[in-house]
Amino acid sequence: MSLRINTSAVRAVLLADGWHVIVPGSFRLDVLEFSQHDPVVPAGSAEPNPIRSTGGDGFEFEEEDGMVAGPLSSVLAVSYAAPVKSLGSGFDQxxxxxxxxxxxxxxxxxxxxxxxNRQFEVWVDDSGQWAFSLLGHRSGDRELVSHTGLSAAEFRDLPSMVMGEIKGGFGRAQDRPESDPAEGESRSANKRLE
Structure with a gap:
């Protein structure tokens, strides 16, 4: 296993003298090389700076008042932005x-x-609101579709709303006989939910 840290997410570096807050995106790792001249080489030019010493793996970062570089072994810790966890789309969630x-x-x-023992489906309808129904009843009788009133962006409250309606009787009325006197009042309440 390895601990993969995105160097562009590093915000601070701990060295022996304490924490260094860095310019965002300036932390780099590379081979540490020393020369006697400016390390900037104009594009298309031959290397004017002969390397005098190679220091092994190194780091470099920028602070407000300059650059800091050194051997990678002197880095005690780094502070970095936690990676954003993709929760996926509203549909995925x-x-x-x-x-x-x-x-x-x-x-x-x-x-x-x-x-x-029932199959359901949830979708965003033509008006941009979440709707749900028994599977296969989406384009049929509009009374069998529940429109939640929640916009496509408002999906966090949707599962509890959907499950509340389902547990309250959504989708069950069409399976009952029309003339069941024992169910009279609850039958009409279920019909309204559909």
Whole structure:
């Protein structure tokens, strides 16, 4: 295993004399070479500075008041910006939270997931809002589609909203007989959710 540190993300370097806050992006690693002349070589010119000594692996960085260079072994630690963890798109995050998968459906992305013994899908509708339905009911009866009122950018609250509606009865009413007197009031409430 190796600890990979992006040198362009280094913000400070700890040397024996303490922490050095560096100019962003100036930390470099290379072979440490010493010469008697300015190390700048004009483009297309032959190397005018003969190397007098090679110091092995080295580092270099810029501070506000100048440059610091030395052997790599003198670096005790570096402070760097933590890498940004890609959470993926809203669809990727939603699929992970709902334990589903991102699919292409109807020419656009959607998330298919299961709850209980049912399959559902979630997508961004034509108005730019999240919608969901039982799988396969997206383009059918619009009463079987729930429009959440959340914009495409607002996906963090979506899983709890979707699961709340599903657990509350979404998608179950069409499986019940129309004339079940024991379910009268809850049947009409479920129909509204659909």
């Amino acid at each position: 939603l699929a992970q939270l709902l334990q589903g998968e991102v699919v292409q459906a109807g020419g656009a992305q959607a998330v298919h997931f299961s709850y209980g």
